[in-house]
Amino acid sequence: MSRVDPYAALRVQEFRFFLAVRFLLVFAWAMQFIVIEWEVYTLTRDPLSLGLIGLAEVIPALSLALLAGHYVDRLEKRALLLKTVAGFLVISTGLFLLTWPRLQERLSVQITVALIYLLVFCGGVVRAFLGPTVFALFGQLIPRTLYANAATWSSGAWQMGAVLGPALGGVAVAWLGVHWSLLAVAGCALSAMLLLSRIAPKATPSVPERESIRDSLKEGLLFVYRTKEVLGALSLDMFAVLFGGAVAMLPIFAQDILDVGSTGFGALRAAPAVGSFAVMLTVAHFPLNHRAGLKLLGSVLVFGVCIIVFGLSTTFWLSLMALFVSGIADGISVVIRQTILQLRTPDAMRGRVSAVNSMFVGSSNELGAFESGVTARLMGTVPAVVFGGAMTVLIAVATGVLSADMRELELEDGRT
Numbered sequence: 001m002s003r004v005d006p007y008a009a010l011r012v013q014e015f016r017f018f019l020a021v022r023f024l025l026v027f028a029w030a031m032q033f034i035v036i037e038w039e040v041y042t043l044t045r046d047p048l049s050l051g052l053i054g055l056a057e058v059i060p061a062l063s064l065a066l067l068a069g070h071y072v073d074r075l076e077k078r079a080l081l082l083k084t085v086a087g088f089l090v091i092s093t094g095l096f097l098l099t100w101p102r103l104q105e106r107l108s109v110q111i112t113v114a115l116i117y118l119l120v121f122c123g124g125v126v127r128a129f130l131g132p133t134v135f136a137l138f139g140q141l142i143p144r145t146l147y148a149n150a151a152t153w154s155s156g157a158w159q160m161g162a163v164l165g166p167a168l169g170g171v172a173v174a175w176l177g178v179h180w181s182l183l184a185v186a187g188c189a190l191s192a193m194l195l196l197s198r199i200a201p202k203a204t205p206s207v208p209e210r211e212s213i214r215d216s217l218k219e220g221l222l223f224v225y226r227t228k229e230v231l232g233a234l235s236l237d238m239f240a241v242l243f244g245g246a247v248a249m250l251p252i253f254a255q256d257i258l259d260v261g262s263t264g265f266g267a268l269r270a271a272p273a274v275g276s277f278a279v280m281l282t283v284a285h286f287p288l289n290h291r292a293g294l295k296l297l298g299s300v301l302v303f304g305v306c307i308i309v310f311g312l313s314t315t316f317w318l319s320l321m322a323l324f325v326s327g328i329a330d331g332i333s334v335v336i337r338q339t340i341l342q343l344r345t346p347d348a349m350r351g352r353v354s355a356v357n358s359m360f361v362g363s364s365n366e367l368g369a370f371e372s373g374v375t376a377r378l379m380g381t382v383p384a385v386v387f388g389g390a391m392t393v394l395i396a397v398a399t400g401v402l403s404a405d406m407r408e409l410e411l412e413d414g415r416t
Contacts (some may be wrong), residue, residue, distance in 0.1 A: 009150035015141045017198045019157040022134060024195070025085065026158050028188035029127075030165025031172070031181070032092060034269050036116060038170075038262065039099065039178045041251040047381060050248055051373015056117040060124035062359055066217045068128040069355025073348060074217070076204045077137040082196055084133055087126040089189040096117050096182040125306050135354035139347050140202045147342040155334050156280030162273035170266015196224070203234065220352025223345075230344055232406045233296065233337045234357060234397050240300045240333070243391035248325075248373060252381050258316050275327025276334065283335050292336050293409025297400045299332040304392030311385030376387050 009015055033053075040049050072080065097103065098115055107115075142150050172181035224230050247269060254265035306326035313319040345353045375384035399406055 006149065009142055009146045009153050012142050012146070014199050015150060015153075015407060017195050018137065018141055019153060021081075021085075021192045021195050021199075022154060023104065023157040023161045024087070024188045024192040025130070025134075026366075028088070028092065028161075028185045028192070030162050030273075031169035032095065032185045034166050034169045034266070035173055035178055035181045035185070036095065036120065036249055037248075038173050038265070040113060040116060041255070043113055047249065047252055047376040048161060048373045049113065050251060051376075052117065053120055054248060054373070056120040057124035057127065060121055061127045062130035065132075065359045066220065066352065067213070067354040069132045069220060069352035070213055070216045072129065072132040072136050072351025074204075074351075076201055077133055077140060078196065078199055078201050080129065081133045081137055082193060084129045085193050085196060086188060087282030088123070089186060089193065091119050091123050091126065092182060092186040092189055094122075095272050096186055099179040099182055101179065115312030128355075131358040132351040132354040134173075135341075135357075136350040137199075137202070138342070139345075139350050141199075148339050151338045151342045152280060152283050152335060155331075155338050156277060159277040159280050159331060162316060163277050166269030166273065167266045170262050170269060173266075174262040180239055183357060193197050209386070217352065220349055223349055224353060224356045227344055228405050229340050229409055230353075232399075232403060232409075234298065235341050236300055236395070236406070237333055237337055239395045240303055240307065240392045243304075243388040243395070248265070249376055249381055249385060252376070257314065257381070260316050268320060268323060270324035272327030272330060275324040275329075276331030277327075279328050279335065283332075290410065291405045292339075294400075296333055296336045296409070297396055297406060299329040299336075300399075301393055301396040302326075303329040303333070304389045304394075304396060307389030307392060308386050311382050311389060324383075324405040348391075 009020075037050055037053060040053060041047075043049075048286060095116070098112065098119070104112055138150070138154060139147075169181060172184060176184075224234070250265060250268050254260050254262070254268060258264065258268075260268070303326050306322045306329065310319050310322040310326070341353065341357060375387060378384075379387065
C-alpha cells in the first residue's frame with residue numbers, strides 16, 4: 001500500500017490561490033462579525049441585539065440559498081466569485097463609513113444600529129452566493145482523486161481564518177477601535193479579489209435545455225434527501241450548531257461574567273477555531289476514514305459537554321479550555337462532513353448541494369445566535385448556554401441510538 005501524501009493538493013498552484021482567497025474571506029468575515037457584535041452590544045447593552053445580528057444575516061442567506069445554488073450551477077464560477085467578493089467589499093466599506101465617529105455623533109443609537117442591521121442583511125444576500133460558489137469552484141481546481149486531501153486543507157484554511165479573525169479582531173478593537181478595524185476588513189476583501197484574479201476562468205457548465213428553476217431546485221433537494229450519508233451528517237451538525245451557539249453570547253461573558261475586556265473576548269472567540277485548526281493539521285496526516293460515523297457522533301457529544309462546562313464556568317482559563325476542546329470536536333465534524341459532500345456530490349449539482357448545506361449548517365450558526373439571544377433574554381445567559389449544550393448532547397445520543405446508517409458510516413480509502 002502506497003504512503004498517503006498529505007500535501008498532494010497543495011502542489012496544485014491554483015488550489016493554493018484558492019486557499020489564500022478562502023482564508024482571507026473567512027478571516028475578514030469573522031473579524032467583521034465580532035467587531036460588529038462588540039459595537040452593537042456596546043451601543044445597546046441588550047443580549048437580544050446580538051441575536052438580531054445573526055437573524056438579520058440568516059434571513060436573506062436562508063431565503064436565497066437554493067436560488068443561488070441554481071445559478072451557481074449554470075454560471076462561470078470564478079467570475080461569479082469575483083462579483084460576490086466585490087459585494088462583500090462594498091458592505092465592509094459601508095460599515096467602515098457608518099462607524100466613523102463624526103458620523104455617529106450626528107446619528108442616534110437607534111439609527112446607527114438599524115443601519116448596521118441593514119448592512120448585515122445585505123451581507124446575508126452576498127453569503128447566499130458565496131458558499132455555493134466557493135464549493136463549486138473547488139471541484140474545478142483539482143483532480144477528483146485529490147478531493148479528500150483538498151477538503152482537509154480547504155477546511156484548514158477556513159479554520160485558520162476563523163482563528164485569526166476573532167483573535168485579531170478583539171485586539172484590533174482594543175488598539176485601533178471599531179472604525180479602523182473595519183477598514184482592515186475591507187483591505188482583506190480587496191486582497192482576496194486580487195488573488196482570485198490569478199485563477200484562470202473556468203468552463204461554463206452545460207445545462208439541460210428547458211429545465212425550469214423549480215425542477216432544478218427540486219433535483220438538488222431530492223439528491224440530498226436520497227443520499228442518507230449527506231442528509232444524516234447535515235442534520236446532526238445543524239442541530240448541534242443550532243443549540244450549541246454559545247459563541248453568540250461571548251460579548252456578555254467577556255464583559256459581564258468573566259470581566260476580561262475586548263482582548264479576552266478575542267481569545268475566547270478564537271479558542272474554538274484554534275482547536276479546530278489543530279485538528280485540520282492532524283487529519284491531513286491521519287485521516288478520519290475508519291468508523292467515521294461513530295467519530296462524528298462522538299465529536300458532537302463532546303461538543304455539547306464542552307458548551308455546558310463553558311456555560312457554568314466563572315474562570316477565564318476553564319472557559320477558554322472548554323471552548324478550545326469544543327473546537328477540536330467541531331473540527332472533526334467539519335472534516336467528516338466536508339469529505340462526504342465533496343466525494344458524493346456530482347459536479348453538475350455542486351452549487352445546489354452546497355446551498356442545501358448552507359441552509360442546514362451555515363444558517364444554523366445565525367439561527368443559533370438568535371436562539372441563544374432569545375433564551376438568554378427569557379432564561380438568563382448562563383441557563384441559556386447550559387440548555388443549548390444539554391440539547392446538543394441529547395441529539396447526539398438520540399441519533400446514535402436511532403440511526404444505524406450513521407453508526408456504521410465508513411469513509412475507507414476516501415470512499416463513502
